[in-house]
Amino acid sequence: MSVLARNNVRVGGQPDGRPMLFAHGFGCDQNMWRFVAPEFEADHRVVLFDHVGAGASDLAAYDERRHGTLAGYADDVVEICRELELEDAVFVGHSVSAMIGVLVAARAPETIGALVLVGPSPRYIDDHGYVGGFAPEDIDELLESMNSNFLGWSSAMAPAIMGNSDRPELGEELTASFCRTDPEIAARFARVTFLSDNRADLASVDVPTLVLQCSDDVIAPAAVGEYVHRQIPGSVLVRMTATGHCPNLSAPQETIDAIRAFL
Amino acid sequence: MRSARSSDPSGRVTDLSAEELYEQAPCGYLSSTPDGTIVRVNETFLRWTGYRRQDLVAVKRFQDLLSPGGRIYHETHYAPLLRMQGSVREIAVDILTADRRRLPVLVNSALVTDEAGEPELVRTTLFDARERKAYERxxxxxxxxxxxxxxxxxxxxxxxxxxxxxxxxxxLASEAPRDPRFDIVTLYQPAVEDLEVGGDWHDAFVLPDGRLGLVVGDVVGRGLIAATAMGQLRSAVRALAIAGLGPVELIRALDAFVAGVDAAKFATLVYAEVEPDLGTATIASAGHLPPVLVTAAGEARLWFGGRSTPVGIQTPALPRAEAELALNPGDTLVLYTDGLIERRTESIDTGLARLLAAAADDPHPDALRRNLIAQGPDKDDVCVLAFTRTHAAE
Structure with a gap:
């Protein structure tokens, strides 16, 4: 199984443009970038992928040990970068992939030229003198929530399009897999995501970095974005008017504009 | 609550006005802007959750009503799904009620978009799922x-x-006797495919009068019970041999012994007593495969003397017996269990013929294993004992 097939890597845009690597966060897959990534295809080499265990990645490649830490996911990304021979790439990481990007930049500095961290959090759980926004029991509850939901439970689940949404953004084929994966893997990824602590990795980031912070983000509150900005030397913090945790879906234009301005 | 029933022309009671239907429907209704801000909510939902309308409308977002774990789920799964596929069905979450109870609900949402396809409104229905949640737990x-x-x-x-x-x-741990007059080599190889132990055994020991006792046997079945029965039989053979019964009487005594040890019944064994100076062997076989005699010249043949039935079965047609065999210097007597020769798809004669050919080539147990077992799958344990009268005894 090649690295590119393992991570369902899709390459588009200009073959000789500056590479941009878009990494999705916990929950869904590369389709999270559907409203953003195409905007950069005119002048960049755009790379999309699914983390192992998500989307159309090869579930058989999931390794409890390797994928038991964010470093394992970062190693996967490093392998993708090397396979595609990326240089000076812009790594755009949403949610947990923001920290994965920080780890990739440290592991393979020759490939990463800039980081765009969308809704980053180096630690989700509160600690002495640090507000992450969550208590450990909240994460247990999330796991229970995932356990009691049917997404990914039933392979026969092919959602009917309801309401008056006669223009679903995803075709049926994608609808069947978006946000759905093996429940065991999803639960493990949730643990890895929400129990990680990458605060110590921030200070050594030495590439230009943009922190995109939404208003009213319950997963990565404003204080966390400011913390990331303070810890990464020379980073730029942009507070977006977009609300929620997924500006790539809810405010794609604002997201695109902020990234463009930074680049 | 005002009762506002209406009737159709035939006088049947039809449903309430659309407004009443909305407010009093047996499910919660909630409408919100794309960012989650609640813009409308029905009475059923307010009754279930204990909120007042003014607590919610334009004040709270839908996700604010969820527990923290549910809020993460909302941001990472629910909202993306809704945006991408226009609807979400059957999501189980807990709503935090006004008095901080948790109300398990099943949520369906549909996204309303404007003419440009931009999200405008989210319509959500909520169903009381307390029973279902308990059942799922x-x-x-x-x-x-x-x-x-x-x-x-x-x-x-x-x-x-x-x-x-x-x-x-x-x-099986005991060491075979060492003596310049003979060589005894044993081999025990467990089956590869079956993880359970088998009931094969081999043993070699010196009798009080200086003669040697040699035995290879096979207890029916596998597993702990077969292994313990094997241990009992092996000890019994030694004890009876030391008492000086001789092969045929020893087998008869085993018949009586296994009457009290069910798992040892129908075991087969071949027992030989050998006078090491003269090479005279007295052999009894209780239903076991015939020993192979390999001469110093490299001729191999099956030896069918002293044969009778398995231990615990006695029939007048084939009474207990023993027979004598003379071993010349350089001769090897090979005792073995069926794992060495049996293949599922072959007759036993084919297996025996292959054994003879291999033994003529080299009767050492390791050579037999190499030449016989390497050719086929290991489905059964293999147990071999080879006794060679050495030239040094001459």
Whole structure:
């Protein structure tokens, strides 16, 4: 199984443009970038992928040990970068992939030229003198929530399009897999995501970095974005008017504009 | 609550006005802007949750009503799904009520978009799922119990296998006698495919009068029970041999012995007593495969003397017997169990013919294993004892 097939890597845009690597966060897959990534295809080499265990990645490649830490996911990304021979790439990481990007930049500095961290959090759980926004029991509850939901439970689940949404953004084929994966893997990824602590990795980031912070983000509150900005030397913090945790879906234009301005 | 029933022309009571239907529907209704801000909510939802309308409308977002874990789920799954596929169905979440209770609900949402396709409004229905949630918890608990029980059984099974192997090894551990007049080489190789121990054994020991006792046997079945029965038979053979019964009487005594040891019944064995100076062997075979005699010149033949039925079966047609065989210097007597020759798809004669050819080539047990077993799958344990009268005895 090649690295590119393992991570369902899709390459588009200009073959000789500056590479941009878009990494999705916990929950869904590369389709999270559907409203953003195409905007950069005119002048960049755009790379999309699914983390192992998500989307159309090869579930058989999931390794409890390797994928038991964010470093394992970062190693996967490093392998993708090397396979595609990326240089000076812009790594755009949403949610947990923001920290994965920080780890990739440290592991393979020759490939990463800039980081765009969308809704980053180096630690989700509160600690002495640090507000992450969550208590450990909240994460247990999330796991229970995932356990009691049917997404990914039933392979026969092919959602009917309801309401008056006669223009679903995803075709049926994608609808069947978006946000759905093996429940065991999803639960493990949730643990890895929400129990990680990458605060110590921030200070050594030495590439230009943009922190995109939404208003009213319950997963990565404003204080966390400011913390990331303070810890990464020379980073730029942009507070977006977009609300929620997924500006790539809810405010794609604002997201695109902020990234463009930074680049 | 105002009762506002209406009737159709035939006088049947039809449903309430659309407004009444909305407010009093047996499910919660909630409309919100794309960022979640609640813009409308029905009375059923307010009744279930204890909120007043002014607590919610234009004040709270839908996700604010969820527990923290549910809020993460909302941001990472629910909202993306809704945006991408226009609707979300059957999501189980807990709503935090005004008095901080948790109300398990099933949520369906549909996204309303404007003419440009931009999200405009989210319509959500909520169904009371307390019963279902309780039932699911029971299912999950049952699954977890089943998994634990299965793991416990697997652990026990692994322990039992380890115990059986340890027991079998200890039962077979004794060293064969060493003497310049003869060589005794033994081999025990467990089956590859079956993790359970078998009931094969070999043994060689010196009798009080200086003669040698040699035995190879096979207890019916596999597992701990077969292994312990093998241990009992092996000890019984030694004890009876030391008492000086001689081969045929020894087998008769075993017939009586296995009457009290069920698992040892129908075992087969070949027992030989050898006078090491003269090379005279007295052999009794209780239903076992015929020993192979390989001469110093390299001729191999099956020896069918002293044959009778398996231990615990006696028939007048084939009474207990023993017979004598003279071993010349350089001759080898090979005792073995069926794992050495049997193949599923072959007759036993073919297997024996192959054994003779291999033994003529080299009767050493390792050579036999190499030449016979390497050619086919190891489905059964293999046990071999080769006794060679050396030239040094001349």
């Amino acid at each position: 029971e299912l999950l608990a049952a699954r977890d119990r089943e998994r634990q029980a299965r793991e416990a059984v697997e652990r026990l099974h692994a322990q039992s296998q380890a115990t059986s192997h340890a027991l079998q090894q200890s039962l």
